[in-house]
Amino acid sequence: MTSYEMEEDLPEAPIATTPSDVNHTASWRTFRPVIDLKICTKCNVCWKFCPDDAVAFDGEGYPVIRLDYCKGCAICAEECRPKAITMVKEE
């Protein structure tokens, strides 16, 4: 991370040299999605509907929630056809 003191130290235009996923954006989550892989059919609907980029896949093609970015909006749980996703309250 570069640190800037004064106006003159800043670049002319506001640019970042790191991708935005260095910023973890899930600290305010109240409920987390938990996927029951016995029920999941790997249909990818959770990935498709996630308004962030918080659904990734494991080596077998099962969805994995990226908890550094998931805000717990529950859209994946709502859209999941076989109802494999349960929202569980964070401790």
Place this chain on the structure above:
Amino acid sequence: MVELVISGNYAQSYAAKLARVQVVSAYPITPQTAIVEKIAEFVASGVLPAEYIKVESEHSALQACISASALGARTYTATSSQGLLLMHELLHWAAGARTPVVMGVVNRAVAPPWSIWTDHTDTIAQRDTGWIQFYGESNQEVLDTTLMAFRLAEHPEVRLPAMVTEDAFYLSHTVEPVDIPSQEEVDAFLPPRERSSTIQVGVGMRLGSFTGPEHYMEFRHKIARAMGRARDVFLEVEDDYARLTGRNHGGLLPTYKVEDADTVLVTMGTATTTARGVVDAMRADGHKVGLAKLRTFRPFPVQELRELATLVDRVGVLDRSFTFGAAGAAFTEVAGALYTAPQRPLLRDFVAGLGGRDITAATVREAFLDLLTRDGPESAWVELKSRTEAS
């Protein structure tokens, strides 16, 4: 150099071609203008080897230009009235990202009621976006100023977007003889844009990154400083242009017969031409009147206005827009510039020509006579058709 008889719209198109713009993006439907239509012809016929990106809205058109400009391309777009309003969010992005996009704007009244005729509300409403704003008086001035706008916007000390506006119909659809400089002349004046340092090809970067309260203010101050420098850089740019073409349109606040004047009217756009004739006629009647034209609205010619204020007793502002709840926008700016001046003339506001109503010689004369004989803080709506409010 050749002379063509062309509209203000085509004056913009020819300027973009001569500037060798590399990326043009536009939304082709109302309120679009013949500016981008002509550029599309230039691109289709191969005389302008530019990337022409057709998009689904003005919002996207400006975004395409911002992205291309951040990568170092010379970019251009054009729009008008409601289309400019739809761009509003991206106007802030263009300035904040320091992308020197140049845009032609045909000044048209804002709906409702629906209108296709001129006034300045559309661009005045964008004054706080960080764009440089030029208001054109003739097709020649529009062409010349557009070429100057590229040089100014891309100048390393400035790097801000610029819009060059023209009054609907009076310029956009009216043909006039226009000197078109040769490509060699323009190439000498406006070399290819230097590679932008904003975003580099092959390097992972994000434009417009999230910034907390510890730095945001300093980024805004950088824009303020750049706009401050734009003033002097523009005067240099215009001097260079004049050396090449013999044409100098008079800087930020061109004046007419102010040297011995006691009363001056401040105008914008095409109303200035009419007002110049009125000045001559009124001088023949013994009135010591003159004119000052707000050629730029951003940067605002504060210094020039303060110098003018030392010469005259009365200044009227002829506004082709109105800020509801306050006064004409140009009036509030002129008043703001002069309130802290050592010498303060009496100030009056005249609102005229909204929605394309003609500003005739009689309109300007009425404003001048009112200015010469009356005081008063209220904005006078000249030639208003009202039973309850005399203009």
